[in-house]
Amino acid sequence: MTYSDELWEDTLLSDKNFPINMFHNHTDQVEKEQNILFLHWHAHFEFIVMQEGRASFLIDSIPYEASPGEVLIVPSGALHVGYSLDDKPVKYVSIVFSSSLFEDFSLDSTYQTYIKPYLEGTQSFPVKLGDAATSHPEAFSLLHQAMEEFTSKKPAYRLAVINHLMLLFIHISRSIKPSSSAGHSTEQSFSRKLEPFKQLIRYLEMNPSHKISVEQASNKVNLSSFHFCKIFKKITGRTFIDFVNLLRINEAERLLRDSSMSVTEIAEQIGCDNPNYFTKLFKKYKGMTPTLSRKSLLNSSY
């Protein structure tokens, strides 16, 4: 599972000279509708390459189903989150890169025409490329070549990765009619509406132990609690309480692994005053009690 903190712009692409990273996400023990990609966003462009299992990714609140071989394109700034569609293992690769990856080509006319508009968001690709292997074999091949180069790290692999991605952009923009985002009032107004939610979600992620009611949260985004619940579910795919509880349980799991605190102490730490309820909640999200989880986490670390 990928956590949002790893995807904040400052921590994700540490090499400023080569601002790209590739994440291999693999979840073995999966239940239906399990969270396989934590809700997050970043200023970077991202490709999600599905390899195994089936998942639903909510990208700016629109659901996209992905099966092996399918590719999703996450535009910069888009909120995205992923859930498994059945109880089988899920495997996918995320390729995340900053627009500054192509800095050396910024004055090149090809870059100006075929890449810059997409990276700057004035034009956008469709999120789902479909089964890239059959409908866009060339794009699929370029993406895989970039992935292979990135993994193998052969001499001059950086240049190879940049060139494969550049060709990929050119190929997609040639073969797929782009939709212009500039002046698209509906998308723009929705994007504006998302901003307070992004800030709220970031606050929740940074402070998993802070108790916050639906009413307090709705006040933060200046909506009635009724409407807040509707919009929050639309954006995240989860109810507000469900989302907050998942954050708290993830924090509890970290404390079980990295600290010697008792279950009761951890329950208090994450803002769950009642350890009875904490145990019940933990079992609901993680499929086992906190004590068993600690044993399992410690065993797997050896």
Add this chain to the structure above:
DNA sequence: ATGATTTCTTCCGAAGGCCA
């Protein structure tokens, strides 16, 4: 004896329909 877990109960809030 203490802490962890399960069971049971109460009441809050999520969700969807309706309306402005």
Add this chain to the structure above:
DNA sequence: TGGCCTTCGGAAGAAATCAT
């Protein structure tokens, strides 16, 4: 698009039971 209302499921707390 956003607010109000109603219904019912589930979140949260209390008490009992189990494990170490």
